Amino acid sequence: MVRTMKLIILIAAIVNLNCGVYGFRGNNPPEGIKSVAVPTFQDNSGFSDPTLVEKLTQRLKAKIISDNTFRIADKNISDAVLNCTVTNVRDEALVISSGENVTKRKIIVTVNVDFENLKKQKKIWNKNFENYGEYNSSGDAFSERTAGLNTAVERITEDIIIDITSNW
Numbered sequence: 215m216v217r218t219m220k221l222i223i224l225i226a227a228i229v230n231l232n233c234g235v236y237g238f239r240g241n242n243p244p245e246g247i248k249s250v251a252v253p254t255f256q257d258n259s260g261f262s263d264p265t266l267v268e269k270l271t272q273r274l275k276a277k278i279i280s281d282n283t284f285r286i287a288d289k290n291i292s293d294a295v296l297n298c299t300v301t302n303v304r305d306e307a308l309v310i311s312s313g314e315n316v317t318k319r320k321i322i323v324t325v326n327v328d329f330e331n332l333k334k335q336k337k338i339w340n341k342n343f344e345n346y347g348e349y350n351s352s353g354d355a356f357s358e359r360t361a362g363l364n365t366a367v368e369r370i371t372e373d374i375i376i377d378i379t380s381n382w
Contacts, residue, residue: 243283243379244294244331244338250278250378251289251332252296255325261303269367270300270325277375284378294338296378297328301342305359308348321359322346323366327374341377345369 252275255267274296278284289295302324309318322344329338347365349358 246333247284247293247331247338249285249287249292250294250296251287251292252278252298253289256297256299259300259303259324261300263303263363266303266323266363266367267300269364270298270371273367273371274298274374277371278378281375281379289332293331293333295328295330295332296374297330298374299326300324301326316351318348319351319359319362320346320348321362321366323363323370325370325374327377329378339377343370343373343377345373 252271255270257267259266275286278286284294287293300323302322304322306320306322307316307318308320309316311317323346324342324344326340326342328340330336331338345366347362347367347369349362349365351358
């Protein structure tokens, strides 16, 4: 019985030790980066929704705060910055029913993100992220499109937070 307990404790210690060595985070977050600035997204897409950049900025900040890997800080005191630009927004037909009526649409948002280490004045990476939201084109088309856009915002900010906090 004592020997079995010692074996269990030894196995638990080895597993615990290895968990510190083999984590899911890989090389991210980059060493020394504890705070990040998220300036308001820029919009080079020409899309007609003036609230899009504010939605993206606020949602990304909220995800960073809830993830708890980084603190949000002003650019002048942060370790890193995420400069994000909406480069494209497309609204495409997804489902066409009889009579060539579009019943479902897909709104696709593309964002370019520049992740920069401010302490070392060095770019960590620059990537494009693209994601979408679907919506019904019948009924109240404006509110439906807003819901589809909100889904795209949710998905794309999730993609960004995964990339800045993990190295899968």
